[in-house]
Amino acid sequence: MPVRRYALRRLNPYRGVTRVIELAEARAVSTDGANWELQVLTERPVGWGSLNLGRVETLYYRYGVWSAEEGVARYPMHPALERQRLHRAAERLVEALGAAPADEAEERGDRFECWLLDAAEQRPLALIAAVATAEAIPAHVSSRWCAAPGDAESLAGLGHERAEALERAVARRSGTHAWFQRMDDGSGRKVPPPASNQSGFASEGNADCRRRVVGAGATVTLGAKAFPELLLDEAWPDAETAAAVAAYVEWLAPRLLMLPLAQATRVRLERAAAAQADAVAHFFRLYPAVADTRLMNALRVQARLNQSAA
Structure with missing residues (x-):
């Protein structure tokens, strides 16, 4: 199975996206593009009793976490699991993470x-x-x-x-x-x-x-x-609700930028997100495109200065 890359939206309320990089036997998931949880497919017996004898289910086992800065940190592993197989699958997954180009198009998940x-x-x-x-x-x-x-x-x-x-x-x-x-x-x-x-x-x-x-x-x-591009209709008959929706979109802008957007919409949201430099820096790796590179870079610098001051 080739490497699959896709994103799943975290909805109701909308909180952003979960990015997924998937191999045949393992997957990595991240909500910020920097810190990834490694999950490896494994089998376990189903229930107890004669009716379930010999039955197994396949599910993802939480192997550990990975980031480019800190490498792999493994979770404690159950002694009944096939350690070597899980280690090999996790190693292949980390290789795929390290080789993932930042600008590669993702599937619609x-x-x-x-x-x-x-x-x-x-x-x-x-x-x-x-x-x-x-x-x-x-x-x-x-x-x-x-x-x-x-x-x-x-x-x-x-x-x-x-x-x-x-x-x-x-x-x-x-x-x-x-x-x-x-x-x-x-x-x-x-x-x-x-x-x-x-x-x-x-x-x-x-x-x-x-x-x-x-x-x-x-x-x-x-x-x-x-279909509303920003997941909520922005056209409202009364001015009060229309203003509330506009304020909501502006507040949510750093997370909405994780969506595939028309160029004009992305420009509008990047300007709205300028008041939330820390949030932009946190989610920047998950933005599929950037309209104003200079503005985004300035916000990320501002976020680093904020962190240093704190």
Whole structure:
């Protein structure tokens, strides 16, 4: 298996992206592009009793962490695991991390998106979930859009009251939610959610379910412009909510820059992010492009000065 590189958005509330570098037997994940958790595929027995005799499940084992500055730090390892195999897989993963070009294009990791719809126009209003495959679409999704995590540190610069007011505005305007499969050109094909099952996910072996998700039910297609580029519609009928959304976008700018954006949008967000030099420096490695190199470099220098002063 060749090396795969893709990003998964951390949604509801949107907190940025998780970048993934994946091999056949291992993967590395990072939320800042500098510090990576190494995860290696392994097998373990399933449960107890005669019905489970000889059954195993394959899952990712948390091997350790890696950064270019500090190298590998391994977690304590269970004695029953195949140490040598895990070590070799982790070594190959670290090699892939070290060789990863910074400007290499990433795959679109979560093409299936769940959007709250505007109750009046039935158009995408706010993104609330996204998954990589049709089989991973959950049977149930909360229809409540969240502006930000509830802790005080995360809300710094936005404020609890402003976040709650924005959430209420979205709730008043929204109706149902719907899943869309996004295409390379940005358009989206509406797909029905899978039938409920015990796990809450579509069964990988259920071909009929897969056909319902990606086949006959997918009859509605919306153009790229129907989907808000910044994951929340910025056009609001009342001036007060429109101003609140604009302030929210400005506050979230250092994280929104991790998304693939039109050039004009990236220019606007980079200027908005200038007030948050520390956040820009923290997430800079995850930006897929830069519009104003001079501005971004100046903000990173300012962040280093801030750190030295602290």
